[in-house]
Amino acid sequence: MTDLSAAAAAASGGFAGSAPLVEVIRGAFVECVHRGAAVVCDASGDVVASWGDAGRVMLPRSSCKMLQALPLVESGAADDAGLCPSRLALSCASHRGAAIHTVPVRAWLAELGLAESDLRCGSQSPDDRDAREGLIRAQEAPDQTHNNCSGKHTGFLTLNRRLGGGSEYIEPDHPVQRAAKEAFYAMTGDDEGLGHVIDGCSAPNFACTLTGLARAMARMADPSAIGGARAAAARRLVDAMRANPALVGGEREPATVLMRALGGEVALKSGAEGVFTAIIPGRGLGVAVKIDDGAGRAAAVAMAAILARLGVASAADPGFAALLTPEQSNRRGVLTGTIRPAAALA
Amino acid sequence: MTDLSAAAAAASGGFAGSAPLVEVIRGAFVECVHRGAAVVCDASGDVVASWGDAGRVMLPRSSCKMLQALPLVESGAADDAGLCPSRLALSCASHRGAAIHTVPVRAWLAELGLAESDLRCGSQSPDDRDAREGLIRAQEAPDQTHNNCSGKHTGFLTLNRRLGGGSEYIEPDHPVQRAAKEAFYAMTGDDEGLGHVIDGCSAPNFACTLTGLARAMARMADPSAIGGARAAAARRLVDAMRANPALVGGEREPATVLMRALGGEVALKSGAEGVFTAIIPGRGLGVAVKIDDGAGRAAAVAMAAILARLGVASAADPGFAALLTPEQSNRRGVLTGTIRPAAALA
Numbered sequence: 001m002t003d004l005s006a007a008a009a010a011a012s013g014g015f016a017g018s019a020p021l022v023e024v025i026r027g028a029f030v031e032c033v034h035r036g037a038a039v040v041c042d043a044s045g046d047v048v049a050s051w052g053d054a055g056r057v058m059l060p061r062s063s064c065k066m067l068q069a070l071p072l073v074e075s076g077a078a079d080d081a082g083l084c085p086s087r088l089a090l091s092c093a094s095h096r097g098a099a100i101h102t103v104p105v106r107a108w109l110a111e112l113g114l115a116e117s118d119l120r121c122g123s124q125s126p127d128d129r130d131a132r133e134g135l136i137r138a139q140e141a142p143d144q145t146h147n148n149c150s151g152k153h154t155g156f157l158t159l160n161r162r163l164g165g166g167s168e169y170i171e172p173d174h175p176v177q178r179a180a181k182e183a184f185y186a187m188t189g190d191d192e193g194l195g196h197v198i199d200g201c202s203a204p205n206f207a208c209t210l211t212g213l214a215r216a217m218a219r220m221a222d223p224s225a226i227g228g229a230r231a232a233a234a235r236r237l238v239d240a241m242r243a244n245p246a247l248v249g250g251e252r253e254p255a256t257v258l259m260r261a262l263g264g265e266v267a268l269k270s271g272a273e274g275v276f277t278a279i280i281p282g283r284g285l286g287v288a289v290k291i292d293d294g295a296g297r298a299a300a301v302a303m304a305a306i307l308a309r310l311g312v313a314s315a316a317d318p319g320f321a322a323l324l325t326p327e328q329s330n331r332r333g334v335l336t337g338t339i340r341p342a343a344a345l346a
Numbered sequence: 347m348t349d350l351s352a353a354a355a356a357a358s359g360g361f362a363g364s365a366p367l368v369e370v371i372r373g374a375f376v377e378c379v380h381r382g383a384a385v386v387c388d389a390s391g392d393v394v395a396s397w398g399d400a401g402r403v404m405l406p407r408s409s410c411k412m413l414q415a416l417p418l419v420e421s422g423a424a425d426d427a428g429l430c431p432s433r434l435a436l437s438c439a440s441h442r443g444a445a446i447h448t449v450p451v452r453a454w455l456a457e458l459g460l461a462e463s464d465l466r467c468g469s470q471s472p473d474d475r476d477a478r479e480g481l482i483r484a485q486e487a488p489d490q491t492h493n494n495c496s497g498k499h500t501g502f503l504t505l506n507r508r509l510g511g512g513s514e515y516i517e518p519d520h521p522v523q524r525a526a527k528e529a530f531y532a533m534t535g536d537d538e539g540l541g542h543v544i545d546g547c548s549a550p551n552f553a554c555t556l557t558g559l560a561r562a563m564a565r566m567a568d569p570s571a572i573g574g575a576r577a578a579a580a581r582r583l584v585d586a587m588r589a590n591p592a593l594v595g596g597e598r599e600p601a602t603v604l605m606r607a608l609g610g611e612v613a614l615k616s617g618a619e620g621v622f623t624a625i626i627p628g629r630g631l632g633v634a635v636k637i638d639d640g641a642g643r644a645a646a647v648a649m650a651a652i653l654a655r656l657g658v659a660s661a662a663d664p665g666f667a668a669l670l671t672p673e674q675s676n677r678r679g680v681l682t683g684t685i686r687p688a689a690a691l692a
Contacts, residue, residue: 015379020361024619024640027543029553031405031619032640033361035381059377122677136482147677197373197683200676207375273370273377293639294370294378330546331468331493337543 015292017053019344021305022291022298026328026337033342034298036274036291038306039214043222043284045189047211049309051344054211058290059197061205062094063271065152066237066279067187067216068203071179072155073233077162081112088237089244090151091158094270096250097126097146105150114157119144120170121153121201128250149201151247156180156203172196172204181206183230187219188212200272210288213277217286220267221279238279241267254300254323261320262313268303270296276303280312297339301326305341361638363399365690367651368637368644372674372683379688380644382620382637384652385560389568389630391535393557395655397690400557404636405543407551408440409617411498412583412625413533413562414549417525418501419579423508427458434583435590436497437504440616442596443472443492451496460503465490466516467499467547474596495547497593502526502549518542518550527552529576533565534558546618556634559623563632566613567625584625587613600646600669607666608659614649616642622649626658643685647672651687 015035024032037052047054069091072078078088087108095101109115124147126132135142144150156169156176165175172181181204185192190212199205208216220238223231241248242264249256255268255276262268267279274291276299287306291298304324307313313320325340340346361381370378383398393400415437418424424434433454441447455461470493472478481488490496502515502522511521518527527550531538536558545551554562566584569577587594588610595602601614601622608614613625620637622645633652637644650670653659659666671686686692 015366026405028541029403029405029543031543033638035638057375059372059375120678122679124677133482136479137485139483195374197375197377198676198680200682202676202678202680291639292379292381293637293641293644295639295641298639330544330548331470332466332548333468334544334548336546 015053015056017056018292019052020342021051021302021345022339023342024337024339031337034291034293034295036289036298036302037210038287038289038302039211040306040310041211041214041218041286043218043225045215045218047214048285050211054209056210056290057194057207058210058213058275059205059207059273060213060277061199061271061273061275062149063269063275063277063288064184064213064216065094065269066092066220066241066267067184068152068180069155069237070183070187070230070233071176072159073236074229075159075162075179077159080162081158083158085236085240086244086247087151088240089247091155092237092241092269093151093248094148094253095151095247096128096131096253097124097142097148098128098131098250100246101151101250102131102145105145105154108154109157112154112157112161116144118157118167119147119150119153120168121147121149124148127253147201149203153201153203170203177204184208184216186230187216189215210290213288214286217277217279217288218284219286221281221286222284238267238281241269254296258300258304258307258323261317261323262307266307266312270299274299276300278303278307280310283310283312285310301339301341302345305345309345361399361402363402364638365398366688367397367648367691368685369688370683370685377683380637380639380641382635382644382648383556384633384635384648385557386652386656387557387560387564387632389564389571391561391564393560394631396557400555402556402636403540403553404556404559404621405551405553405619406559406623407545407617407619407621408495409615409621409623409634410530410559410562411440411615412438412566412587412613413530414498414526415501415583416529416533416576416579417522418505419582420575421505421508421525423505426508427504429504431582431586432590432593433497434586435593437501438583438587438615439497439594440494440599441497441593442474442477442599443470443488443494444474444477444596446592447497447596448477448491451491451500454500455503458500458503458507462489462491464503464513465493465496465499466514467493467495470494473599493547495549499547499549516549523550530554530562532576533562535561556636559634560632563623563625563634564630565632567627567632568630584613584627587615600642604646604650604669607663607669608653612653612658616645620645622646624649624653626656629656629658631656647685647687648691651691655691
């Protein structure tokens, strides 16, 4: 992988430009603080608002799956395979390995004439409790369809049928990943030389700036300036995500829960290590959040706070307020504290 | 609970005095940074070394269980009940709910003429995989003996038999908690007015300064200046922890793993939300670490780095090096990065 001495050196300064975004309260005490950075962009690529170092180089992890799925749709591969919106949503998903995710992934693989063994994402115990405990009771091991990325990977395999690449579709120089990389950097507007890492699912994850990630989300929200097959693909993927929040994540997954609370107006996506993205078609805006320490609990609250500041959601709505300042209870159900946006976001 | 406006206000500034302590590396990138503070004290209470804001007010959570257990031993209640070192270790434990923890806790309760229902810690699904999956296969719910604090609570019940308090031993004004509070502030040397919160196990958790927590650990390491029954109790508890690392935590629990790597020379204890303490009898030193964001992965690496700096452990030992810079692999077993001490600790 590319060694980015400058970017790595900057980051190892401890993300000095970061801002306190979220606080964890216990009783009368601020027990924890989560620092980070966040950016809101419009479709022209302009920064509308930012907190902390908006220009930092970062790893988007799963928050950019809808960008990785663009070639699947714009190439015509999705239509060749007759993919319905629910499968497009799965191709953008970090799912919890519930039956609603694994059953359609297995059916999709079978329709492609492929099997679980053609996936290269690795096996993962499902986050979904029923699925996980069902496997334990049946004394069965989880397989690759339970991996939270199995929809994305089945999308990769679907694209690969059109591109005619080999079986190792996760290699960075494979036609599938070259297509994903082109789409990713075209949408973020960032330098293709930023480098990549190996993601949890073994696919390459390309580095970008936090502003670039927000810019890509804004272009997904309003792809009119892009035009052509890519714009149509962006609209289809965003619509598929908004129409299928439970497929993009699952029960109790933060992106799913937030999408439901917002009534389908916003497409949201979480990523490992504290990344969260939002696509707001009605406003033509994109949002990207990165928590320095990688905490998902903080990324979700920071994103909720930004959506409230943008007027997309209201703290007066009890369902949304419960996500903006989630209460924390202990093992006897006693309320012990809350998580809340820090002053900069409140 | 006491409202500490000054302390809370200071903390809500985002722990401005904190230092980058730990970095999470993926490929060529610093993906995450964990900030925090750490203090090393000697038994006279002097600060030997510190990183970040050593004076910050914080919640020690389970890292102070050996302080909460002092009244159990010094009162004579432990001897009245014939507690062996393994039960003293359990009284200081945040265990994983394995059979090695729950079986002796149940036996101990029975010897007291009490039952699981006398505990007030709440039920918790065991962190130990065999125990957790065994309950799922048997379609049994976890009970309060599986709670990671069940040993501490059985210790509270043992002390309560001597003190003659009521059944609600977790109430802050109960004789058991008044005794725990007296010992906690005598050992930390902090102001008893700092206040408390409700812990995950429903017992009060008293606030202290990070320096006070390190000072208390140093006094546990060398209680000669304290003298009397408290000094003897401190020695017995520390020896019990060092002799029984698997009872203090469990397989794969960071304090247990570090204690084993150090060959029993150091007593270590993890606490929720990124707290870690060390008692080093051979050097008369105590260490306290608090990670701002609450990440246990960072607290363990920061503690390992400090122990290496103190010369208690060596990075030349492969077993210890694996804890100092733990490798991170993905779901196909591909090495993706490491966690490492940041420059200030390296």
